[in-house]
Amino acid sequence: MTRTLLVTGAGGVGKTTVAAGMAVHAARAGLRTLVVTVDPARRLATALGLNDLGNEPQPHAHEPNLWAAMLDATATWRAVAERHAEPAVAARLADDEFFQAAAEHFPASQSYAAADQAVTFVQAKAWDLVVVDTPPSGGGIDFFTAPAQMADLVGGRLLWWMTGGPLPGRFLFNMAGRPVLRIADSILGSDLLERVAEFLLDLRTTYHGVARRGREIEKVLRAASILVVTTADPAPVLEAIKFYRELPGVASSPTSVLFNRVLPESWSDARPPRSTSLELSNNLERWAAEAQRQRDTREEFSSRYGAHVATIPWSPVPPTNLDGLASLLAEGRNIPWSQIGILSSSGDMATQ
Amino acid sequence: MELGAPGGLSAHFGTGPFEFEPREVRPGLHAMRMIRSDALLEYLSLQLNVRGINRFGPMARAFDALATTAPGIREIITIGKAIWEVKEDRWDVVIADAPPTGQIGSFLRAPLTVEELVPTGRVRAQAELMRETLESEAETKLVLVTLPEELPATETRETLDWLDKEQVVAPPIVLANRVLDELNDAKTPEGPVGEAAELHRSLWAEQQIWLDAVPPHGRLPHLFGLFTPGEVAAHLCDELEALT
Numbered sequence: 232m233t234r235t236l237l238v239t240g241a242g243g244v245g246k247t248t249v250a251a252g253m254a255v256h257a258a259r260a261g262l263r264t265l266v267v268t269v270d271p272a273r274r275l276a277t278a279l280g281l282n283d284l285g286n287e288p289q290p291h292a293h294e295p296n297l298w299a300a301m302l303d304a305t306a307t308w309r310a311v312a313e314r315h316a317e318p319a320v321a322a323r324l325a326d327d328e329f330f331q332a333a334a335e336h337f338p339a340s341q342s343y344a345a346a347d348q349a350v351t352f353v354q355a356k357a358w359d360l361v362v363v364d365t366p367p368s369g370g371g372i373d374f375f376t377a378p379a380q381m382a383d384l385v386g387g388r389l390l391w392w393m394t395g396g397p398l399p400g401r402f403l404f405n406m407a408g409r410p411v412l413r414i415a416d417s418i419l420g421s422d423l424l425e426r427v428a429e430f431l432l433d434l435r436t437t438y439h440g441v442a443r444r445g446r447e448i449e450k451v452l453r454a455a456s457i458l459v460v461t462t463a464d465p466a467p468v469l470e471a472i473k474f475y476r477e478l479p480g481v482a483s484s485p486t487s488v489l490f491n492r493v494l495p496e497s498w499s500d501a502r503p504p505r506s507t508s509l510e511l512s513n514n515l516e517r518w519a520a521e522a523q524r525q526r527d528t529r530e531e532f533s534s535r536y537g538a539h540v541a542t543i544p545w546s547p548v549p550p551t552n553l554d555g556l557a558s559l560l561a562e563g564r565n566i567p568w569s570q571i572g573i574l575s576s577s578g579d580m581a582t583q
Numbered sequence: 584m585e586l587g588a589p590g591g592l593s594a595h596f597g598t599g600p601f602e603f604e605p606r607e608v609r610p611g612l613h614a615m616r617m618i619r620s621d622a623l624l625e626y627l628s629l630q631l632n633v634r635g636i637n638r639f640g641p642m643a644r645a646f647d648a649l650a651t652t653a654p655g656i657r658e659i660i661t662i663g664k665a666i667w668e669v670k671e672d673r674w675d676v677v678i679a680d681a682p683p684t685g686q687i688g689s690f691l692r693a694p695l696t697v698e699e700l701v702p703t704g705r706v707r708a709q710a711e712l713m714r715e716t717l718e719s720e721a722e723t724k725l726v727l728v729t730l731p732e733e734l735p736a737t738e739t740r741e742t743l744d745w746l747d748k749e750q751v752v753a754p755p756i757v758l759a760n761r762v763l764d765e766l767n768d769a770k771t772p773e774g775p776v777g778e779a780a781e782l783h784r785s786l787w788a789e790q791q792i793w794l795d796a797v798p799p800h801g802r803l804p805h806l807f808g809l810f811t812p813g814e815v816a817a818h819l820c821d822e823l824e825a826l827t
Contacts, residue, residue, distance in 0.1 A: 242683070243734060272733045329700075332654040384648065414633055415649050419656070420704040427653045465815070466591060494782075501775035508768045511780050518779040520808025547785030549733060 233353050234360045235451060236571050239374070239474060240460035241467035242367040245491040247271045248549060249460050250364035251279055252560035253571060255553050258296035260573040262359040265298040267349055269366045274551045276301070286310075286348055294553055298358065302366070305331070307344035315440030320433050333430045342366060342377035347444065350451045360571055372473065375452055375482045378445035385438045449482075456486040456570040458541075463490060463525040468532070475536040487567045488538045490529055492545040494522035541565040584668070584679040585616040586661060592616075592680045595816040605668075613674070619657065620647055622664040629667075630705065655700065658693030659710055666716050684727055684738050691717055691725075691751045720753035727755045729797060731762060731790035736797045743797070759799035761806075763787045801826045 238250040247268050254266035265288050266279065276282070279299040280291045286306050291297040308331075312324035324330050349363045365374040373380075416424050457478065461471040474485055498519045503512040533540045543563035550556045560566060568574060585592040585601055593601045593616070596608045601616035608614045620638055623646055627633040636642050650656045669677050682690050689696075694714040701707040717723050725746075729739040739757060746752060763786055771777040794802075803822050809815050 243730070243732075272737070274733065329654075333652050414627070415646065417704070418706045419649070419653060420701045420706070423653055423701050424649070427649055431648070431652060465594065469590060469594070495775070495778065498775045498779060503776040504772060504774070507772055507776050508770070510766060510768045511770065511772070511776055514766060514783055515776045515779045517807035518783065519775070524808045545782065547782055548789050 233356055233358055234570075234572050235349075235353050235455035236360065236362045237349075237365055237374075237452070237455050237457045238362065238460060239365045239371050239457060239485075240367075241371070241470035244460050244462045244467045245549075246367075246460045247275055247364045248556065248559070249458070249489060249491065249543070250362050251275060252550070252556040253458075253566075254297060254299075254360070254362045255294070255557045256560055256568070257360045257362070257571050257573055258291075258294055259557065261296065262572060263296050263298075263357070264360045264362065265300065265352055265358045266362045266364070267300050267302060267352060268364040269302050269345065271301070271364075272549065274549060278550065278552045278556060288352070291553075297553075300352070302345050302348055304341050304344045307348045308340065311344065311347055311441075312437070315437035315444070316433065317436065320436055324430075324433055329426050330430050330433070333427070340377075340381075342373035343381045346374055346377050346448050346452065350448045353451050354447075362571070371470065372477055372481070375478065378448040378452075379481070382438070382442040382445040385434045385441050452482045455483070456567070457483065458567065458570075459485045459488045460491055461488060462492045463528040468528060471532070472536070475538060486539065486570050487541050487565070488532060488536075489541040489543065489563075489566070490525070491543055493529075493542040494518060494525055494545055496522060496526055498522040499526065539565065539567065541567060584665060584677060585614070586665075586679050586681055587683070589616055595813055597813050617661055617664060619650075619660055622660050623647065623650060626660060626663060630709070653700070655693040655696035655710075656706075658690050659697055659706075659713060662690075662693060662713050662717070663709060666713050669716065669722065681725075684729070684735070684742050687725070687727075688742060688745045688749070688751075691746075692749060695751060714751070717752050718750070723752060725752045725755035727757045729757060729759055729799065731759050731793040733793065736793035740797050756801070757797065757799045758801045758803060759794060759797075760803045762794070762802040763790055763805050 236250075236253060238246055238253070240246045250268065251266055251271075254264045258264040268276075268279070268281075271279065271281065279297075280289060280293075281299050281301050286300060286303050288298040288300040291299060309325040312321040315321075316324060345366050349361065352358070353361050365371060419427070457474075459471050459474045461467040471488055475488070478485055498515065499522045501515060501519060503515050507515075529540050529542070532538055541563060542565065543559060546559055550559050589600055593599065593614065596614065598606075598608045598614075601608075601614050603615060603618045603621040605613040605615040620643055624636060624638055624643065627636065627646075636646075650660060665677060665679050668674065681687055694710040694717065697710040698707055698714065701710070727739055727742065729735045743755070743757070746755060763783060765787055766780060766783055768780070771780055803819060803826075806815055806818050809818065
């Protein structure tokens with residue numbers, strides 16, 4: 232069985248670092264592990280042995296059980312088109328410049344491509360664990376709702392209503408009979424409108440495939456463990472709260488919230504020794520205030536949302552190699568190791 | 584004007600979520616949230632004299648689908664609303680909390696994208712007006728806010744290079760946020776006071792790399808131990824005054 236760990240959260244909180252660190256631990260515990268990321272920082276990409284964007288998982292040169300892949304939304308979009316549309320339509324959807332621009336544009340497409348590709352890796356049954364660093368687009372929740380949004384767009388009453396008739400086909404638009412098209416025509420001009428219409432009609436032929444695939448994706452996402460990464464700063468915390476409120480409706484409840492950049496609690500009530508300079512004791516005082524604020528934020532999160540709270544300490548310089556990634560996670564507390572099938576950071580395999 | 588995810592900006596004022604209709608949140612300061620369907624309906628009624636569309640009906644939804652599919656249209660509805668507020672002359676200054684740095688390029692280029700796609704017609708004329716407003720240094724200023732860390736600094740660098748090439752807006756002002764001051768005392772006593780000093784020094788050193796890589800026009804300090812966005816906003820306001 233392949234376990235799936237989805238690592239999600241606001242941009243800039245160290246989500247990719249956490250995903251990579253979890254993957255390194257799993258690999259070292261003997262699990263064949265694939266980590267899938269979107270747009271890692273250069274230093275992290277180098278640590279993972281990733282040099283090029285590509286959907287093809289690459290085995291790590293020095294870590295036997297670790298593979299890494301960087302999602303390429305354009306390539307995935309092409310694969311989606313080829314899988315669900317007949318060849319002529321697929322070629323148009325993938326090769327036409329306007330269609331490419333449109334595909335990149337509509338809101339769910341990038342997230343849909345990411346979810347579809349991640350699930351393809353899970354279904355390949357080649358790994359014990361797939362760790363997915365989800366893209367932050369649209370507040371991150373898009374990754375989970377995209378399959379349904381996509382099916383809704385290509386098969387919903389909306390396109391039916393606009394294009395008329397149950398039969399998909401090109402140039403079915405009846406301007407005179409559809410007031411929305413007359414108005415759209417006056418705004419967009421008929422050339423652009425026709426191109427948009429062609430695109431939507433082509434997309435519509437993929438409905439059955441996309442809808443079926445959407446249900447498969449949803450099944451995998453519902454069975455996955457979800458780790459929400461945040462810092463104690465207000466904006467990422469708002470985002471983390473959103474996951475706790477909205478995810479249960481569209482996937483499963485988050486397994487844990489992981490606070491990154493955590494300061495030692497012992498700082499909050501520490502007294503500097505008498506000989507300390509004013510500058511250094513003021514410095515401790517302000518960092519202690521920060522530590523206190525962080526602790527209050529975690530406690531509030533835990534009591535209000537019943538969340539399992541994990542923490543990792545504030546590492547001033549992001550890890551640049553696998554050992555650095557591993558030790559960052561090893562210093563963490565309450566990391567949900569059992570969710571990825573290992574007992575603890577010491578690297579023992581779980582028995583069940 | 585809140586253009587991104589709702590709640591981020593309104594949290595600073597403690598007045599609850601903003602609406603599409605501007606509302607006074609402080610004396611002389613009005614705030615609104617961009618709601619694309621509202622902006623589209625407003626556009627249809629003001630610019631095209633199309634009224635009476637039910638905002639939840641199929642017509643509005645169909646429009647939204649067309650607008651989100653045609654490249655650039657979604658963005659110019661948003662930019663259009665912002666520029667409409669500018670041209671109306673109701674305000675002395677309009678501040679938009681724009682999309683993140685990584686997306687700002689394609690956002691600001693949207694009018695040009697539409698001009699390239701639409702050869703004639705009303706939307707093209709309006710796209711032209713928007714492009715000119717964005718290009719005019721007298722009318723539009725772009726501020727890129729960054730952090731002295733690897734990812735945000737790299738993204739800012741790439742965006743600056745892209746803007747330099749595409750010229751869709753005058754050269755932006757870069758502000759680095761959460762900048763730490765340097766500690767002069769080099770001692771590291773036992774216990775928390777030394778640990779805090781060590782962490783501070785390491786973070787400071789890491790920040791210098793990115794402040795050198797992307798030199799900002801202005802720096803805002805790291806604010807310690809503040810709880811609510813309102814407190815953060817009040818402190819930053821003082822710091823910004825000191826900058827100007």
